[in-house]
Each structure stands twice: as C-alpha cells, then as structure tokens.
Amino acid sequence: MTESSLTVSDSVMREVRDMAYDARISSRALARADTAWKNRGLQAIAEDLVEQSSVILARNADDVHRERANGMSEAMLDRLSLNPQRIQELADSLHALVGLADPVGQVIRGATLDNGLRMVQTRVPLGVVGAIYEARPNVTVDIAGLAIKSGNAVMLRGGSAAAKTNQTISRIIRAALDRCGLPMDCVQSVDEFGREGANALMLATGAIDVLIPRGGHNLIQSVVKNARVPVIETGEGNCHIFVDISASEKMAKDILVNAKTQRPGTCNTVETLLLAEGSNAAPAVLKALAQAGVTLHVDERTSARLPAGIEYVQATEEDFHTEYGSLDLAVATVDDVDAAISHIRRYSTGHSEAIVTNSLDHAEKFIQEVDSAAVYVNASTRFTDGGQFGLGAEVGISTQKLHARGPMGLEQLTTSKWIVRGDGQTRR
Amino acid sequence: MTESSLTVSDSVMREVRDMAYDARISSRALARADTAWKNRGLQAIAEDLVEQSSVILARNADDVHRERANGMSEAMLDRLSLNPQRIQELADSLHALVGLADPVGQVIRGATLDNGLRMVQTRVPLGVVGAIYEARPNVTVDIAGLAIKSGNAVMLRGGSAAAKTNQTISRIIRAALDRCGLPMDCVQSVDEFGREGANALMLATGAIDVLIPRGGHNLIQSVVKNARVPVIETGEGNCHIFVDISASEKMAKDILVNAKTQRPGTCNTVETLLLAEGSNAAPAVLKALAQAGVTLHVDERTSARLPAGIEYVQATEEDFHTEYGSLDLAVATVDDVDAAISHIRRYSTGHSEAIVTNSLDHAEKFIQEVDSAAVYVNASTRFTDGGQFGLGAEVGISTQKLHARGPMGLEQLTTSKWIVRGDGQTRR
Known part of the structure; x- marks a missing residue:
C-alpha cells in the first residue's frame, strides 16, 4: 500500500x-x-x-x-x-x-x-x-x-x-x-x-x-x-559531466576543476564525472582534480586505470545518487556517449549536465537525449544561474518541468490573464 | 486534523x-x-x-x-x-x-x-x-x-x-x-x-x-x-456576468442569452447573473432569459423586483456555488461593481467572468480586480476556447495559475530546455 x-x-x-x-x-x-x-x-x-x-x-x-x-x-x-x-x-x-x-x-x-x-x-x-x-x-x-x-x-x-x-x-x-x-x-x-x-x-x-x-x-x-x-x-542538483573520447585534455581539466571546486556547496556543482572508455584526457583530469583537493569516489573500471599516486575511495551505488555539496566527486567509466546518457537518465535530478567533446555527433546526441533543465557542450555546469543567464535575480533553479524549468526570475512568479474587450459579441 | x-x-x-x-x-x-x-x-x-x-x-x-x-x-x-x-x-x-x-x-x-x-x-x-x-x-x-x-x-x-x-x-x-x-x-x-x-x-x-x-x-x-x-x-467553470447600471439593455440581453443557452453544458457557460441595483436593463434581461427557457434561481433582492409573470425559484447559498451545466441560472442583485467583484471572488472558480457596462471606470476596475483566466468587457463568456482564441486544438481550459491559465494548446504540453554551447568556458 x-x-x-x-x-x-x-x-x-x-x-x-x-x-x-x-x-x-x-x-x-x-x-x-x-x-x-x-x-x-x-x-x-x-x-x-x-x-x-x-x-x-x-x-x-x-x-x-x-x-x-x-x-x-x-x-x-x-x-x-x-x-x-x-x-x-x-x-x-x-x-x-x-x-x-x-x-x-x-x-x-x-x-x-x-x-x-x-x-x-x-x-x-x-x-x-x-x-x-x-x-x-x-x-x-x-x-x-x-x-x-x-x-x-x-x-x-x-x-x-x-x-x-x-x-x-x-x-x-x-x-x-x-x-x-x-x-x-x-x-x-x-x-x-x-x-x-x-x-x-x-x-x-x-x-x-x-x-x-x-x-x-x-x-x-x-x-x-x-x-x-x-x-x-x-535546487536539487546531482549534476554530471561526461568527458568524451575526443575531449581536449585542457578543456576537460579546466571545466571539471571549475565545476567541482569553484563553489562546491552550490546546486550547479558537478557531482559525478563520467569518463569515456579510452579517453586520453582521463588521467590528466583525475590528477588535476586530486591536486585541487577533490576526493574521488571511483568505480572499479576507473580504479583499474587510475594514474599511480592518486588517492581515491571505492564508490558505492549510493555515491552516484549523492549531491555531495563538498569537494567529493563520484567517478565512473562508461563505454561511450550512449552509456553516459543512460547513466545520467538513471541518476540525474534533471538540473545541469555537460559533455566535453570534439564530436559534433556526440554533442548533438547529448543535447537531444539528456532531459535536464540545462545541457552544456564544452562549458562548466556552474553557469546555470539566473544572474549568469542574464535573467537577473533568481527565485531558485527549478528542476521540474511544469511552469518553470531552470533559473526562475521574476517572470516565473507571475501567471497570465486573458483580457477580452468587445462591443456585444456573442458566439454562434 | x-x-x-x-x-x-x-x-x-x-x-x-x-x-x-x-x-x-x-x-x-x-x-x-x-x-x-x-x-x-x-x-x-x-x-x-x-x-x-x-x-x-x-x-x-x-x-x-x-x-x-x-x-x-x-x-x-x-x-x-x-x-x-x-x-x-x-x-x-x-x-x-x-x-x-x-x-x-x-x-x-x-x-x-x-x-x-x-x-x-x-x-x-x-x-x-x-x-x-x-x-x-x-x-x-x-x-x-x-x-x-x-x-x-x-x-x-x-x-x-x-x-x-x-x-x-x-x-x-x-x-x-x-x-x-x-x-x-x-x-x-x-x-x-x-x-x-x-x-x-x-x-x-x-x-x-x-x-x-x-x-x-x-x-x-x-x-x-x-x-x-x-x-x-x-474546465471547472462557475462563470459570472455582471450587468452594470450603465449596461445597454440590448447588449445585456444578447450576451446573457448567448452565454447561458448557446451550449449550456460547456464550462464557459454563465452560471450566475449579477445585476446592479437600479440597472434599467435588468427586467428585460430576466424576461429574455425566461423566454429562452432558462430557470432563474433568484435571491430575495432580485425576486422583489422581478417583472410580473416571470417564473422563478428562490436561490439558496448552494446555487451560487453550482456549475449547473443546464438551462438553470443563479441570479443575485448587488449594490455596485465592487459588490459584484466581491461576489465573484467568493464563488468563482477562476474560469471566465464578464461585465456588461458603458462605464470605462467600471470596466477597468473589473478587469483589474477580477482574478480569472479570462475577463470580458461586453462580450459573451462563451468565447473562452482554444479555437475561438486562435490557439488551435485545445487540451482543456486551465483554471489554475501555474504553467497554463485559460485555453491550453499544444504549447502547454511542452517544457523548455536551456542548451548552452561553449568552447571551454569556466565560471569566475
């Protein structure tokens, strides 16, 4: 019941x-x-x-x-x-x-x-x-x-x-x-x-x-x-960034470090990093995150290929559901962009997700198939914000689909009224 | 509890x-x-x-x-x-x-x-x-x-x-x-x-x-x-029409008969008629409605001034809450436009309301203060409809304030997605 x-x-x-x-x-x-x-x-x-x-x-x-x-x-x-x-x-x-x-x-x-x-x-x-x-x-x-x-x-x-x-x-x-x-x-x-x-x-x-x-x-x-x-x-933000196989190493590093460490308590902070199997950028990204003080909670596929000297903890299922709000990050290795999208569908709260890629196909697929308030290509999830989006002050960031989705400004505190003026019109 | x-x-x-x-x-x-x-x-x-x-x-x-x-x-x-x-x-x-x-x-x-x-x-x-x-x-x-x-x-x-x-x-x-x-x-x-x-x-x-x-x-x-x-x-429509003291008799008659009898089962049909005390149009409106086969459920103030020969039943409090969906109509006499607005605030479901008037002041007051999906001046409430409003097919008529208000078309079955494309932007 x-x-x-x-x-x-x-x-x-x-x-x-x-x-x-x-x-x-x-x-x-x-x-x-x-x-x-x-x-x-x-x-x-x-x-x-x-x-x-x-x-x-x-x-x-x-x-x-x-x-x-x-x-x-x-x-x-x-x-x-x-x-x-x-x-x-x-x-x-x-x-x-x-x-x-x-x-x-x-x-x-x-x-x-x-x-x-x-x-x-x-x-x-x-x-x-x-x-x-x-x-x-x-x-x-x-x-x-x-x-x-x-x-x-x-x-x-x-x-x-x-x-x-x-x-x-x-x-x-x-x-x-x-x-x-x-x-x-x-x-x-x-x-x-x-x-x-x-x-x-x-x-x-x-x-x-x-x-x-x-x-x-x-x-x-x-x-x-x-x-x-x-x-x-x-404001519930279990946000994901997917580093595709074609991602630029520098871009991936910059975006991940920014999205995790720039202000870890915010709802647009990345909480899970998904790495494409075979991505050349992965080792540098993980190293940069560790150097920035991030605790990596990694799955088995990732731990098997972690560069030497990087500390980590083994991720549990729970980690992928967690909005840490801290310098912790869940990390999983996935086969490809389809597997990344599947992972996001399963765990995301529908706030903000990003792909780092040089593939137009993968970028468009990610945009089309990820069902979140904001979907990014090659940028930090930290931008999901009324001020950053140019909407002015923010009531909050809606993760629902009705009425408002994404940053909510003043307009979202209004409804509408139809005003109809006539001179005696009747319906036939 | x-x-x-x-x-x-x-x-x-x-x-x-x-x-x-x-x-x-x-x-x-x-x-x-x-x-x-x-x-x-x-x-x-x-x-x-x-x-x-x-x-x-x-x-x-x-x-x-x-x-x-x-x-x-x-x-x-x-x-x-x-x-x-x-x-x-x-x-x-x-x-x-x-x-x-x-x-x-x-x-x-x-x-x-x-x-x-x-x-x-x-x-x-x-x-x-x-x-x-x-x-x-x-x-x-x-x-x-x-x-x-x-x-x-x-x-x-x-x-x-x-x-x-x-x-x-x-x-x-x-x-x-x-x-x-x-x-x-x-x-x-x-x-x-x-x-x-x-x-x-x-x-x-x-x-x-x-x-x-x-x-x-x-x-x-x-x-x-x-x-x-x-x-x-x-689609909950306990709709009101207020016949103001300055209303044209012909316009009031036409609008009321249309709004009540053109298709009584619909949600934009008028269910309560409010008459301004002293309105010259009132007797003709009531007569026209009775002739059109409408059963009038009138309050005491109205029954005291009904033209001879018009049948009616005495209204109870319940009548003013009722969406008849039939050739029945509740009728009340009110002091003025303010009293009409108060009545509407108390009983309306927020669907459609109309004022019949020749006073610009009263029209603007009514528009401003009546909080419904559609507010009319000198027209039949029967127009609240996706097809009539030019929105095409209609999912329904929303009487709530969030997401959609009034006739809902295809657009109201959608939400939005922010798509953000960059080349490595991070937030400062």
Missing part, C-alpha cells in the same frame, strides 16, 4: 488560513501598485536593514549562540551568521531588484479577432506565494524582495535556527512597506507555529498559490511529497 | 510504473521524430478510425446497451454514443492537428553571453502525460492526438462506461502508429485496472510528468486533492 499524510491542528490551520486571507487582500493592493511605488518600497527596506544593522546583528548573535550550544556545525553556523558586510549585500540585492523590469502588466500576446474582439494576454502576479526554507536568513530578504517586485504577497516559514533573526528582518520589512504606503501584510511569517506552520502552508489549498521550498534534499522532498498546494521544486 | 490518502495495490502500482517506463522509452523516440513524421501518424490514425468505423460502432453499442441497462441518463448516453458522423468528426479533428504548428524545437529566447557562451531556450515535450477522464470516448482520440503532435507519450484512463469503445480506439491508434514506424507504446491505456489504474497514475511520481483530469467537478477535485504527480486543473 502506498499512502502519505500530513497533520496540523485545526487551530493552527485556521490561523494560517486567516493570515493567508490577509495576505490575499494585501496582494490585491500590491498588484495595483505601479513599478515606481514598489521600487520605493524595496529601497526603503534596503535602507532600514542597513540602518537597523545593530538590532539585526544582536538577534542574529542570539541565534548563533544558541545553535552553537545545540551543536550546529561550523559550516551551518557560517550560513546562519550575519555581519555588517552581509547586511550590506542584502541591501545591495534589493537595490539590484529595483533595476529589473517589472513583469506585471507585460503583454504576452494579443490579437483582434475576425469578430472584432480585442484580446490581450497579460502577466499578472500569482497572488500569495509561500516559502519554506532553512537556516540562511538572507532568504527572508531575497524572497520578500522578489515577491514585492512581482506584486505578490508572501508567507514565510524559515528554519527555527534563524528564528530571532528572521523575526527581526520581517518586522523591519513590514515597517518599511507601511511607511511607503504599501500593505504590510504582503510579508508575513508563520515561524511562530514551528513545524505546524510549515504543514499548514502545505495544506492551505486555495489560500497559497504556489509554495517554493529552498534548502536541502530532505526539506525539498518532504514539501514535494506532502504539499497539497502547487509546489515548485528547486 | 487534516489529512488525505490514496491507495493502490503494490502489483498494480508496479505494472503501471512498468507501463510508464515503456511510455518514457517511447516518448524519447517520439521526441526525435520530425513534424512530418508525426503528422503522417496522425493521418494514419484518422484514416484507420474511419475505415474501422463498424468495429468501433459495434463495441460502442455494447457500452451503450450495458449503460442503458445500468440506468445511465439519456444525456450521458448521448455523450457516450458514437455514430458514423461523430467518428468522421474525430478524424477531422486529427486532420486539423496536422495543420497546427509543432511546438517542439521552437526557440523561446536566446543570447550570446559576454563570455561567448551561446544559449538558447527551446521547447521540448514534457515526456509522459497522464489523462483521467469520463464517459466521452472522443477524449481518447483528442488527447492521444495532442500528445503525439507535441511529442509526448500518454497514459489513458477513461471511464468504465466507455471501456469497450476506448479499448478498440486505443488498439486502432497503436496499430496505426506502428504502421508508420512510430513507437506504439506512446499511447497506452490503464483501463484494465479500473479505479486502481487511476490511483496508480496519481501516485506515479517521477513516471508521469503531468496528469490532466477531464470531466465533472467530482473527478477533477478528486484528482487535484489526491494526486502526487503534477496536475493541471481544467
């Missing part, structure tokens, strides 16, 4: 629905606000965050202190921690949003029909966006800013580790909106309800238009599996 | 997953087939359906005979019944698909970045589409045709009432595909598993890319509520 369930008390469900109702009312006012007004709101938030840095930092220090005592790892503590420079970066990201085109009101297509009906399909905000995320308090500012610019209200549920920081940031954002005459209930937090708050967001059908989970594998899969409201799955 | 669950036996789940796996393999071949080849497949299906009409009609007669004995209503029996003309119409709809643009391979946007990376975002098929629908056997042909043209495999689950007809049609479609060298497993039916087959489709995460329910309210809501795979909600 397959089944699943999610529970939340009636009282929390009712409270979260009430809050979402207020968010809905506010979202209507925000949807009518012009771009200049929304931009003034974003600038006011940016200014207030910097001005009230000392308050934010004090509450953040409380969170860090408590979580350190709870045994949080240094890497996680670093993600949780703010400092004056990081607060300035949050403000800068809001200023950058000001410069982006407002998707609301854009006309997607239009026509005047034979019967004289004048139709336009225009972009409108989704309405109420939910966000469930983990310890990084910058997500609070990111998502709130993106929601405001795209005319949406947002219901936030951050991790408990950053509770005090998030609470302070939310308060500052709401006050800044209010000062600009924008509806403060466009930004609301359900953190006070703990895990039940997250569950209520997942179950609030009709009240939440889309839920965006941001965080690790477990968080995202739990939301995808349990939510009753529409979800956009983001 | 809020919770939900869905059950299916392990053996059916396994079988349906195996079938979906075959569908996935086939979808890859279909995704590579060029437009001309897919069009030959559609033409072959159309020819075979007509050529084998007598077999289809014999099996359809079995279904109709059995369901009549089971007490199915004449209206439903009519939807279930095929005849030579209806089979010809099915063939015609396939020929019409041949003439439509193929969305696969269309370039959505592209750029060459500063670093020389050449990027294009192209349309690709979703992969495996699931369809759960009720007694109309034409849906089998419709959905299969749309899926094939857009390069997708499809898993069908039709209602048990049409089981023999659907089985025969599926067999003919598969044989025609095979004859053209297209993979026959692109069209598969899970009808043999009954309700469990539907449940398995809803739970087949990773195997089904999108599930499209087509049918009545209960079917659609059951799928939306229970499915674990992404769903596109279609």
Whole structure:
C-alpha cells in the first residue's frame, strides 16, 4: 500500500488560513501598485536593514549562540551568521531588484479577432506565494524582495535556527512597506507555529498559490511529497559531466576543476564525472582534480586505470545518487556517449549536465537525449544561474518541468490573464 | 486534523510504473521524430478510425446497451454514443492537428553571453502525460492526438462506461502508429485496472510528468486533492456576468442569452447573473432569459423586483456555488461593481467572468480586480476556447495559475530546455 499524510491542528490551520486571507487582500493592493511605488518600497527596506544593522546583528548573535550550544556545525553556523558586510549585500540585492523590469502588466500576446474582439494576454502576479526554507536568513530578504517586485504577497516559514533573526528582518520589512504606503501584510511569517506552520502552508489549498521550498534534499522532498498546494521544486542538483573520447585534455581539466571546486556547496556543482572508455584526457583530469583537493569516489573500471599516486575511495551505488555539496566527486567509466546518457537518465535530478567533446555527433546526441533543465557542450555546469543567464535575480533553479524549468526570475512568479474587450459579441 | 490518502495495490502500482517506463522509452523516440513524421501518424490514425468505423460502432453499442441497462441518463448516453458522423468528426479533428504548428524545437529566447557562451531556450515535450477522464470516448482520440503532435507519450484512463469503445480506439491508434514506424507504446491505456489504474497514475511520481483530469467537478477535485504527480486543473467553470447600471439593455440581453443557452453544458457557460441595483436593463434581461427557457434561481433582492409573470425559484447559498451545466441560472442583485467583484471572488472558480457596462471606470476596475483566466468587457463568456482564441486544438481550459491559465494548446504540453554551447568556458 502506498499512502502519505500530513497533520496540523485545526487551530493552527485556521490561523494560517486567516493570515493567508490577509495576505490575499494585501496582494490585491500590491498588484495595483505601479513599478515606481514598489521600487520605493524595496529601497526603503534596503535602507532600514542597513540602518537597523545593530538590532539585526544582536538577534542574529542570539541565534548563533544558541545553535552553537545545540551543536550546529561550523559550516551551518557560517550560513546562519550575519555581519555588517552581509547586511550590506542584502541591501545591495534589493537595490539590484529595483533595476529589473517589472513583469506585471507585460503583454504576452494579443490579437483582434475576425469578430472584432480585442484580446490581450497579460502577466499578472500569482497572488500569495509561500516559502519554506532553512537556516540562511538572507532568504527572508531575497524572497520578500522578489515577491514585492512581482506584486505578490508572501508567507514565510524559515528554519527555527534563524528564528530571532528572521523575526527581526520581517518586522523591519513590514515597517518599511507601511511607511511607503504599501500593505504590510504582503510579508508575513508563520515561524511562530514551528513545524505546524510549515504543514499548514502545505495544506492551505486555495489560500497559497504556489509554495517554493529552498534548502536541502530532505526539506525539498518532504514539501514535494506532502504539499497539497502547487509546489515548485528547486535546487536539487546531482549534476554530471561526461568527458568524451575526443575531449581536449585542457578543456576537460579546466571545466571539471571549475565545476567541482569553484563553489562546491552550490546546486550547479558537478557531482559525478563520467569518463569515456579510452579517453586520453582521463588521467590528466583525475590528477588535476586530486591536486585541487577533490576526493574521488571511483568505480572499479576507473580504479583499474587510475594514474599511480592518486588517492581515491571505492564508490558505492549510493555515491552516484549523492549531491555531495563538498569537494567529493563520484567517478565512473562508461563505454561511450550512449552509456553516459543512460547513466545520467538513471541518476540525474534533471538540473545541469555537460559533455566535453570534439564530436559534433556526440554533442548533438547529448543535447537531444539528456532531459535536464540545462545541457552544456564544452562549458562548466556552474553557469546555470539566473544572474549568469542574464535573467537577473533568481527565485531558485527549478528542476521540474511544469511552469518553470531552470533559473526562475521574476517572470516565473507571475501567471497570465486573458483580457477580452468587445462591443456585444456573442458566439454562434 | 487534516489529512488525505490514496491507495493502490503494490502489483498494480508496479505494472503501471512498468507501463510508464515503456511510455518514457517511447516518448524519447517520439521526441526525435520530425513534424512530418508525426503528422503522417496522425493521418494514419484518422484514416484507420474511419475505415474501422463498424468495429468501433459495434463495441460502442455494447457500452451503450450495458449503460442503458445500468440506468445511465439519456444525456450521458448521448455523450457516450458514437455514430458514423461523430467518428468522421474525430478524424477531422486529427486532420486539423496536422495543420497546427509543432511546438517542439521552437526557440523561446536566446543570447550570446559576454563570455561567448551561446544559449538558447527551446521547447521540448514534457515526456509522459497522464489523462483521467469520463464517459466521452472522443477524449481518447483528442488527447492521444495532442500528445503525439507535441511529442509526448500518454497514459489513458477513461471511464468504465466507455471501456469497450476506448479499448478498440486505443488498439486502432497503436496499430496505426506502428504502421508508420512510430513507437506504439506512446499511447497506452490503464483501463484494465479500473479505479486502481487511476490511483496508480496519481501516485506515479517521477513516471508521469503531468496528469490532466477531464470531466465533472467530482473527478477533477478528486484528482487535484489526491494526486502526487503534477496536475493541471481544467474546465471547472462557475462563470459570472455582471450587468452594470450603465449596461445597454440590448447588449445585456444578447450576451446573457448567448452565454447561458448557446451550449449550456460547456464550462464557459454563465452560471450566475449579477445585476446592479437600479440597472434599467435588468427586467428585460430576466424576461429574455425566461423566454429562452432558462430557470432563474433568484435571491430575495432580485425576486422583489422581478417583472410580473416571470417564473422563478428562490436561490439558496448552494446555487451560487453550482456549475449547473443546464438551462438553470443563479441570479443575485448587488449594490455596485465592487459588490459584484466581491461576489465573484467568493464563488468563482477562476474560469471566465464578464461585465456588461458603458462605464470605462467600471470596466477597468473589473478587469483589474477580477482574478480569472479570462475577463470580458461586453462580450459573451462563451468565447473562452482554444479555437475561438486562435490557439488551435485545445487540451482543456486551465483554471489554475501555474504553467497554463485559460485555453491550453499544444504549447502547454511542452517544457523548455536551456542548451548552452561553449568552447571551454569556466565560471569566475
């Protein structure tokens, strides 16, 4: 028997629905606000965050202190921690949003029909966006800013580790909106309800238009599996690079070292290297990775041909499913491009995959047959990013196929409305 | 406590997953087939359906005979019944698909970045589409045709009432595909598993890319509520028309009679008429509707001002939630355009709403504040339709906000893939 369930008390469900109702009312006012007004709101938030840095930092220090005592790892503590420079970066990201085109009101297509009906399909905000995320308090500012610019209200549920920081940031954002005459209930937090708050967001059908989970594998899969409201799955990246038999040694080395080590914690980092049997580039690539501090988890076919002196660990099946987020890399040797594509189909999360090759045939085959959000020929997977792709700020990188695929910008926080003007037309 | 669950036996789940796996393999071949080849497949299906009409009609007669004995209503029996003309119409709809643009391979946007990376975002098929629908056997042909043209495999689950007809049609479609060298497993039916087959489709995460329910309210809501795979909600239309105080009497009469009576069973038929208090057009509109055979379910404010001699029934709260699909109409009198918008927010399914007015202010307010897939000024809601909108064949009319909103054509059965070509670019 397959089944699943999610529970939340009636009282929390009712409270979260009430809050979402207020968010809905506010979202209507925000949807009518012009771009200049929304931009003034974003600038006011940016200014207030910097001005009230000392308050934010004090509450953040409380969170860090408590979580350190709870045994949080240094890497996680670093993600949780703010400092004056990081607060300035949050403000800068809001200023950058000001410069982006407002998707609301854009006309997607239009026509005047034979019967004289004048139709336009225009972009409108989704309405109420939910966000469930983990310890990084910058997500609070990111998502709130993106929601405001795209005319949406947002219901936030951050991790408990950053509770005090998030609470302070939310308060500052709401006050800044209010000062600009924008509806403060466009930004609301359900953190006070703990895990039940997250569950209520997942179950609030009709009240939440889309839920965006941001965080690790477990968080995202739990939301995808349990939510009753529409979800956009983001950021799971078990990315592959295939070094074809005709790959240039230098290109393969450069791309692999970059894709693995340039920022290993990101979702577009390569996690599995596939080597074509007989590839001349393979030894140099493996050596370069080892020299760059990468721990190689290699399959048997690869270990049999590793150059002397390279340390490695034997890969298990589990390695090929793992998004390490660290300087670890799974390595397998495969027969050819077809075998590489088969491997990718089996293990990939559909984020980003690359081939390094000099064969036009193999490049086109790889592009055609690999079913991922981004497919690269002779470039690093690290480019899959809204900023790099020229889309501006990024809501996340969607690994699903509906609504949005790949880097999601402001446009993906909108839907469309057909507006049809006539003078009495009826259908025959 | 809020919770939900869905059950299916392990053996059916396994079988349906195996079938979906075959569908996935086939979808890859279909995704590579060029437009001309897919069009030959559609033409072959159309020819075979007509050529084998007598077999289809014999099996359809079995279904109709059995369901009549089971007490199915004449209206439903009519939807279930095929005849030579209806089979010809099915063939015609396939020929019409041949003439439509193929969305696969269309370039959505592209750029060459500063670093020389050449990027294009192209349309690709979703992969495996699931369809759960009720007694109309034409849906089998419709959905299969749309899926094939857009390069997708499809898993069908039709209602048990049409089981023999659907089985025969599926067999003919598969044989025609095979004859053209297209993979026959692109069209598969899970009808043999009954309700469990539907449940398995809803739970087949990773195997089904999108599930499209087509049918009545209960079917659609059951799928939306229970499915674990992404769903596109279609065709729930509790549509409203608001007759403003400045509405032209003739225009209001024409539009209402058309929107209610031209084809009452469709989802874009008006189900609630809202009359502005003091509207001079109201009496004539109500009279015209009554003369056209419409049963008026009116609220107290309206009954107090009904012209003499018009029969009516008193409306209950339930009427305003009801998609009648018949010559019944709920009627309420409201204070003004704001009250009309509030009513629509409360009861609408977000399909199509119209205002009849001569006030530019009220028209713009209505357009801005009514949050539905299609919003009309001075035209019948009956126009919300892929064919009428010039989008060609229609998968359904989406009343959700993600991925597709309003009439869905072939394009909405695709997703996108970013293809990035470089010559060794790495990220700084």
